[in-house]
Amino acid sequence: MIPHEKTLVERLKNEPFALIGINTDKDKDFYHQKAKELGVTWRSSWQGSTGGVLPRAWGITSFPTIFVLDAKGVIRYTNVRGEKMDAAVNALLAELKTEKR
Amino acid sequence: MLNFLFTLALALPQQPPPAAPATQASTAQEPIPDPLQKELLALAGEFNTARHAYDQRLDELRKAGESDPSALPPHPSIAFWPRVEELAQRGSIGARLWLALQFTAAHPxxxxxxxxxxxxxRVLAAVEACSNSTLERDLVRAFTSLYLDAPPALVDEALLDFVKRTKQRELAAEALYRGSLARPRGSKGLASIQAAEFEKRLQQDFADSAAARAARGEPEVGLAVGKLAPDFVAKDADGVAFKLSDYRGKVVVLDFWGFW
Structure with missing residues (x-):
């Protein structure tokens, strides 16, 4: 999972794109150590548990749960992983470019 | 319609809407519950039964071709009025709302x-009682039905009074939105005199509210595909606070995950 996301972030570093991680590990030190080890460079918020404030507010019960948002903040895809995630992001970036033109 | 609202007011658990964005949770101040909730519910149940029987009787008469108004049975709110008023005098909030909504039916x-x-x-007393109580959401809904038959200047006044009193910004915004929508439609329905001002104020003072967004034709906030993702504030690994809305203009992948 992480290697794939790393590739995505790397590939799109000059595009209007961001990956935000909401981490639900219990142990903060374990999370920080693993994140460092695996090279999590993107913005990530440690919530302390799968029942943390944000997962609860969003009603997340299974993990990982993924939302892909367009530039307006509207949810466009949910639970796309791997290639599907790439395709979703590419489609939204293309849409954004057409709109700007 | 009014009766339905009353039923709704008492039957629904008085809670904020599900999956409320973080902005709403911040206006924490416990709403005041109705001190006579139990008695009120019992009376409301009785009234609803009477109202149902009344509606059925009207239907029968109409089918039988009865057109003489004096042949119609009296509206049940006439008989209930003194009892609800007594409850209101003992401090029931819901009873005050009922008195405002049933006023004309009870005084033909x-x-x-x-x-x-x-x-x-009656309407101003309801606004005073319901503001910052567990019934204020019902009051806001009631504005729409009040615009159907109460003098519009009266409803405008009550609505502005509510906006001044409430501590819930989202509800103040919703009230203004409902007022801005109160325009003549068909043969029934009166216009809010201040509809245009309400609309302006909604966008000026409550631009970030769900109601203002709805008025602008922006998508509703929610967690389904097609809805505007609820905004949140979180701290990143460096302890820096950020908002989801900081990322407007960018495509975002939001990933709830863990190593576990």
Whole structure:
């Protein structure tokens, strides 16, 4: 999972794109150590548990749960992983470019 | 319609809407519950039964071709009025709302300026009682139905009074939105005199509210595909706070995950 996301972030570093991680590990030190080890460079918020404030507010019960948002903040895809995630992001970036033109 | 609202007001658990964005949770101040909730519910149940029987009787008469108004049975709110008023005097919030909503049905003989003045007193009393209580959401909903038959100046006044009193920004915004929508439609329905001002104020003072967004035709906030993702504030690994809305203009992948 992480290697794939790393590739995505790397590939799109000059595009209007961001990956935000909401981490639900219990142990903060374990999370920080693993994140460092695996090279999590993107913005990530440690919530302390799968029942943390944000997962609860969003009603997340299974993990990982993924939302892909367009530039307006509207949810466009949910639970796309791997290639599907790439395709979703590419489609939204293309849409954004057409709109700007 | 009014009766339905009353039923709704008492039957629904008084909670904020599900999956409320973080901005709403911040206006924490416990709403005041109705001190006579139990008695009120019992009375409301009784009233609803009477109202149902009344509606059925009207239907039968109409089918039988009865057109003489004096042949119609009296509206049940006439008989219930003293009992609900007694409850209101003992401090029931919901009872005050009922008195405002059922006022004309319970006083068929009253007309003109005298009626309007008495009605105004009832509506303003309901606003005072319901603001910052567990029934204020019901009051906001009631504005829409009040615009259907109460003098619009009266409802405008009550609505502005509510906006001034409430501590819930989202509800103040919703009230303004409902007022801005109160325009003549078809043969029934009166216009809010201040509809345009309400609309302006909504966008000026409550631009970030769900109601203002709805008025602008922006998608509703929610967690389904097609809805605007609820905004949140979180701290990143460096302890820096950020908002989801900081990322407007960018495509975002939001990933709830863990190593576990």
């Amino acid at each position: 003989g009253l007309e003109g300026a005298a009626r309007d003045e008495a009605w105004r007193t």
